[in-house]
Amino acid sequence: EAGVAQSPRYKIIEKRQSVAFWCNPISGHATLYWYQQILGQGPKLLIQFQNNGVVDDSQLPKDRFSAERLKGVDSTLKIQPAKLEDSAVYLCASSFRATGLSYTFGSGTRLTVV
Amino acid sequence: GESVGLHLPTLSVQEGDNSIINCAYSNSASDYFIWYKQESGKGPQFIIDIRSNMDKRQGQRVTVLLNKTVKHLSLQIAATQPGDSAVYFCAEGGANNLFFGTGTRLTVIP
Numbered sequence: 001e002a003g004v005a006q007s008p009r010y011k012i013i014e015k016r017q018s019v020a021f022w023c024n025p026i027s028g029h030a031t032l033y034w035y036q037q038i039l040g041q042g043p044k045l046l047i048q049f050q051n052n053g054v055v056d057d058s059q060l061p062k063d064r065f066s067a068e069r070l071k072g073v074d075s076t077l078k079i080q081p082a083k084l085e086d087s088a089v090y091l092c093a094s095s096f097r098a099t100g101l102s103y104t105f106g107s108g109t110r111l112t113v114v
Numbered sequence: 115g116e117s118v119g120l121h122l123p124t125l126s127v128q129e130g131d132n133s134i135i136n137c138a139y140s141n142s143a144s145d146y147f148i149w150y151k152q153e154s155g156k157g158p159q160f161i162i163d164i165r166s167n168m169d170k171r172q173g174q175r176v177t178v179l180l181n182k183t184v185k186h187l188s189l190q191i192a193a194t195q196p197g198d199s200a201v202y203f204c205a206e207g208g209a210n211n212l213f214f215g216t217g218t219r220l221t222v223i224p
Binding site: 004033040041042043044045048056091093103104105106107108 | 148155156157158159160203205211212213214215216217
C-alpha cells in the first residue's frame with residue numbers, strides 16, 4: 001500500500017511570508033493529523049481531522065496557522081505569516097481508526113524560516 | 115497536562131549488544147503506549163505498542179515493558195544492529211491522539 005505522501009520535502013521562506021504544505025493520506029484512512037516537530041523534540045499535534053471535520057485543533061496557533069481537508073482526503077496546512085520559530089518539520093499522519101495505534105506518518109516537510 | 119520524557123538523550127551500544135531505552139510518563143490515565151523509530155529525514159515509524167492493562171509485550175527483536183507503579187516504559191532491542199541507529203520516541207495515547215516525548219538517539223557502534 002502506498003504511504004502518506006507529503007510535499008514539498010523542503011521549503012525555505014523569509015519571515016512574514018506565507019507557506020502551504022500538502023498531504024495525501026493512505027487510501028481509506030478517515031483520520032488525518034498534522035504534527036509539528038521542532039529539531040530535537042518529539043512531534044506535537046497541531047490538528048486532527050476525522051473525514052473532513054476537525055476533531056482537535058486546540059494546539060493550532062489559529063492566528064497564523066490554518067488547515068483544511070475539504071473532501072475528506074487530501075489536506076493542506078498553511079502558515080501566514082511565518083515566524084522564525086515556525087522552523088520545524090511538519091509531519092502528516094493518517095490512520096484508519098481515530099486512535100493512535102494505527103498511525104502512519106509521512107516523511108514530512110522541513111520548513112526553514114529565515 | 116500530559117508529560118512524556120526520556121531519561122537519556124543519547125545511547126551508544128556495540129553492534130550485537132542489547133539496547134534498553136527508557137521513558138517516563140505522567141498521565142496514569144493513558145490507554146496505550148507506543149514506541150516509534152525515526153531515522154534522519156523520515157517520519158516516525160511504528161515499532162511496538164502496549165496497552166495499559168499489559169506489562170510486557172514482545173515483537174521481533176524488541177520487547178516493551180510497562181511499569182504502571184512508577185510510570186515507566188522501556189524498549190529493549192536484542193542484538194542491536196547498525197540499522198537500529200535512529201531516534202526513538204515513546205508516546206502515550208488517550209482517546210484521540212498521541213503525546214510524544216523528546217526522544218533518545220541510539221547509535222550503534224560497528
